[in-house]
Amino acid sequence: MSSNSNSQAARGEHAASWYVASMNDRRERARLDGTVSADVCVIGAGFTGISAALHLAEQGHRVVVLEAVRIGFGASGRNGGQIVNSYSRDMDVIEAHYGAETARALGNMAFEGNRIIRERVAQYAIDCDLKDGNLFAACNERQFRALREHQQLWARYGHDRLELLGPDEYRREIGSNRYRGALLDHSGGHLHPLNLVQGQARALESLGGRIFEHSPMSELLHGQPAVVRTPGGEVHAERVVIAGNAYLGQGPGQHSVPELLQRSMPCSTQMIATEPLDEARARALLPTDRCVEDCNYLLDYYRLSRERRLIYGGGVSYGGHDPASIEAVIRPKLLETFPELSDVRIDHAWSGAFLMTLNRLPQFGRLNDNVYYAQGYSGHGVTCAHLAGRLIGEVIRGESQRFDAFAGIPHLPFPGGRRFAVPLSALGAWYYALRDRLGI
Incomplete structure (x- = not known):
């Protein structure tokens, strides 16, 4: 996270974007205060978290969403707003590296995130241009x-x-x-991505879902139930979904999840x-x-x-x-x-x-039997995060095949770890940018 984003998080504010200047909903949700229980606790109120929470609420689950700052604070409320199909690596690359079966499974889902967005906009009358x-x-x-x-x-x-x-x-x-x-x-x-995620958040609340802002995860205790602690309270939940993406554990007082930092x-x-x-x-x-x-x-x-x-x-x-x-x-x-x-x-x-991610494909998986995660869309998060929400809803109701098509993709750490990932990635980007300039 940039230093500017850290300072905004510390102040509990959105980034000063055109999206914020033109957002439809300026209501501020309360912070978590005390202990609550839920069937599912979702960490992060961006596209992944809100999409997952909405799918789960539609299935009848009691859902609590914890957001460290504000709904759509991260990439979901700041991105280019473009609905682009597929993934950051296309199916030919996926097939070459991971086989025809994986390519076929991911290919069958490559255009689904787009459809989910349009379904949500129509179903819940979301005003997002x-x-x-x-x-x-x-x-x-x-x-x-x-x-x-x-x-x-x-x-x-x-x-x-x-x-x-x-x-x-x-x-x-x-x-x-x-x-x-x-x-x-x-x-x-x-x-308008911020209005899209806010519209889905209102839909979630209309189904009984609860969203707490200014409530960063400060500790995650694995168990049955799992316990998610914040500075003001805690959530006891049968299942936990981690959907913080690039902002997970990056703000003041936030708990990091080391298992999710090594390969992104x-x-x-x-x-x-x-x-x-x-x-x-x-x-x-x-x-x-x-x-x-x-x-x-x-x-x-x-x-x-x-x-x-x-x-x-x-x-x-x-x-x-x-x-x-x-x-x-x-x-x-x-x-x-x-x-x-x-x-x-x-x-x-x-x-x-x-x-x-190193292979530019999203990372889906489980930390244990009742903690799930989805992250690392590598620039294709608008559509793929909405797909992730649906697949999380499926795996929690016991239908794991499509989720596992992603979860089975191996993810290697960046060479040299995060310390050297930045200069090595910048060097690689300079090389490919030069090729683009030369047309080769």
């Missing part, structure tokens, strides 16, 4: 060839809503000369939001109002908000530390894509940490 369509933009010929292969790969798993756009065609979607072409996923989309690394990405653009200018940038991410190793991503702000993010800071000036890092990226925006004011700048 949901819009359709996302684009993968190729910066060179090599990347464009890879997009064609990507389209064919996803078709093998039944996903036929991809449209390949050549050098002239893509300009109907993106008003930039930067690209060689693009792949349009008609089933993808974008939304927090990384931060930065975003800016421009002043509202007039309609003609906004439509010149993104005529169909879809979201975009490019195909570089250190990718850029952007979209328009409901008030026509351009939300633009990019890059990775390994170890989760913020740059001295987010605007100084991101504005040049924005201008490389849209040089005509040189006069545009930046109204908001923020960062958010996500958790990266």
